[in-house]
Amino acid sequence: MTSSLLDGHGLFQRRYFHEREYLRNLALADQRPSALFIGCSDSRVVPEYLTSAGFGELFVLRNIANFVPKLDHADASVGAAIDYALGALGVPDIIVCGHYGCGGVKAALDDLEPFRAKHPSLHEWLEGVAPAARRGRAASADPDPDAPWRRGVEENVIQALENLITYDVVREKLESGAVHLHAWIYDLYQTRIRVLDVETGGFVDASEIQRNG
Ligand SMILES: [Zn+2]
Incomplete structure (x- = not known):
């Protein structure tokens, strides 16, 4: 293999x-990467392929369901990457990129109890994802059976942006205009990136954002 x-x-x-x-x-x-890219570990979502980024361009953190815990979470790996990317490397952009078809978000939408004994680390991690994922399900009025899953993915990246602000270094750099936050979703089925439009709170095709400058 x-x-x-x-x-x-x-x-x-x-x-x-x-x-x-x-x-x-x-x-x-x-190294002087242009962005901190926080994505899912899913093998089908490869940041450099999706963005045509070369060596040295992206500082990448991937975990299950591109989860950004709040600062007080027991796992420090996400915080360490944020500290280093902003504090030492001075990246001007943080991109949180979720994806439709995310198995981590799907699991978080369902009953996590079966994971507790068998996969305790995965259980703990997905417990963090669950509130946003379930909020998405509650907000979905679309009759399409996959719509709650998609909304869960969207809520999860929006929550990630909110959680980023719990980190002092992010808040300080946001206030001084030294960093910008972006929420993206890669649509596995359409093979397109969708971008959060902060004006409307909805996600639009990346080409629309490019067109509007
Ligand atoms: Zn995923």
Whole structure:
């Protein structure tokens, strides 16, 4: 199984042979990514592929259901990435990118009790996702059976933006205009990114945001 991944690495080395000098220079200089990208661990949602970002462009944090806990959460890994990306690297943008078809959000919409004994870490993590996911379900009036799931995904990224503000470094940089927050959703089925329009609270196709400047 892993041999095919190592074969893939051989392909990478051949493909990027001509960029070897560029990659070495990247290694010698300090990294200067343009954004902190917080996404889901889902294997179908690959930030660099979706954005055509190259080496050194994105500082990426991925976890189940792209969850951003509040500052006082027991798990410090998200906070550590935020501290480093903003405090040390000075990234000007934070993107939280959820995705339709998210299994983590789907599980959080359902009864989490069966996870408690068998997968206690997963249970604890999804307990954090559950309030926003369930709020989405409650708000969904669409008769489509998948609509509550989609709304749950949307509420989860909106909640993530709100939780980001519990971190001092985010709040300070927001106040000084040094950082901007963005909520995106990758639509796995339409293969398009949708972006939160803060004016309306709805999600619109990324191409519309680009058109409107
Ligand atoms: Zn997911």
